Amino acid sequence: MIINGKEISEKRLAALKEEIKTSGLNPCLATVIVGEDPASQMYVRMKHKACEQVGIKSTGVVLPENSTTKEILAEVEKLNSDNLIHGILVQLPLPKHVDTEAVIEAVSPEKDVDGFHPYNTGRLFSGMPEFVPCTPGGIMTLLKEYKIETSGKKAVVVGRSVDVGRPMAALLINADATVTVCHSRTKNLEDEMKAADILISAIGKAKFVTAEMVKSGAVVIDVGINQDENKRLCGDVDFESVKDKVSAITPVPGGVGPMTIATLMENTLKSAKMHAKL
Numbered sequence: 001m002i003i004n005g006k007e008i009s010e011k012r013l014a015a016l017k018e019e020i021k022t023s024g025l026n027p028c029l030a031t032v033i034v035g036e037d038p039a040s041q042m043y044v045r046m047k048h049k050a051c052e053q054v055g056i057k058s059t060g061v062v063l064p065e066n067s068t069t070k071e072i073l074a075e076v077e078k079l080n081s082d083n084l085i086h087g088i089l090v091q092l093p094l095p096k097h098v099d100t101e102a103v104i105e106a107v108s109p110e111k112d113v114d115g116f117h118p119y120n121t122g123r124l125f126s127g128m129p130e131f132v133p134c135t136p137g138g139i140m141t142l143l144k145e146y147k148i149e150t151s152g153k154k155a156v157v158v159g160r161s162v163d164v165g166r167p168m169a170a171l172l173i174n175a176d177a178t179v180t181v182c183h184s185r186t187k188n189l190e191d192e193m194k195a196a197d198i199l200i201s202a203i204g205k206a207k208f209v210t211a212e213m214v215k216s217g218a219v220v221i222d223v224g225i226n227q228d229e230n231k232r233l234c235g236d237v238d239f240e241s242v243k244d245k246v247s248a249i250t251p252v253p254g255g256v257g258p259m260t261i262a263t264l265m266e267n268t269l270k271s272a273k274m275h276a277k278l
């Protein structure tokens with residue numbers, strides 16, 4: 001089975017649109033982008049487009065590449081104290097000279113719709129999540145929508161990044177999976193991967209995962225955003241060779257990516273609801 005992230009995302013966005021229409025709320029997302037990286041610009045455009053689709057207001061702050069950490073922090077502070085804004089998303093990666101940790105920690109945890117602030121990562125690791133990072137959150141939604149059992153399953157997460165691998169592991173632990181996190185220093189990576197009932201690949205290498213590395217009947221979730229030899233978007237998984245061996249697999253594009261955006265919209269509405277109660 002091929003997991004259709006695009007379809008589930010559209011379904012969730014349509015439901016959100018209805019909910020927002022009748023909620024009496026006026027949710028608003030602010031994005032911050034520093035510099036002119038074309039990929040980042042494209043992702044931010046997609047996020048604004050999704051906002052428009054569901055009836056979330058959005059505003060974009062664009063700062064020059066040579067902005068200092070202090071200047072970025074000042075912009076974040078403005079957004080923190082603006083009562084009309086419920087969600088703040090600082091597009092990553094930031095330019096190399098910027099103190100990314102300081103910027104992430106400056107975003108008010110109550111507006112941290114990316115779920116990257118230590119308050120929110122701490123809550124997630126304690127099993128009491130508030131804002132969950134959008135990519136792993138979207139993956140959990142896919143597993144639920146497709147009724148893929150996690151309890152008691154052996155889940156292997158390849159990659160230990162702050163935005164995907166680590167929160168993914170925490171969410172799977174919270175969902176009663178037995179979780180292994182692998183990374184560049186893992187010994188016998190193939191053996192670990194081959195033991196997985198649920199394999200989450202967030203490696204960043206085109207077509208790295210081949211049929212020999214996956215267990216027959218496994219569920220394979222591909223978080224990779226890479227280019228193949230023809231410069232076309234492709235995941236970490238060699239889709240053609242793996243798809244017939246597994247019980248379910250996400251394609252790239254059309255798998256995890258659209259769910260990231262849907263989860264961002266859900267987090268923004270959640271934030272607007274929380275702010276309405278304050």
Ligand SMILES: Nc1nc(=O)c2c([nH]1)NC[C@@H]1CN(c3ccc(C(=O)N[C@@H](CCC(=O)O)C(=O)O)cc3)C=[N+]21
Nearest residue numbers: 043090091092093114134233253254255257258260261
């Ligand atoms: N603060 C922050 N939050 C993020 O959530 C964040 C970020 N920074 N930096 C970059 C990554 C990447 N990301 C994606 C979102 C949607 C797709 C997506 O929808 N992709 C489409 C394909 C789009 C295309 O055609 O290229 C798909 O997979 O079908 C992909 C990647 C969010 N990110």
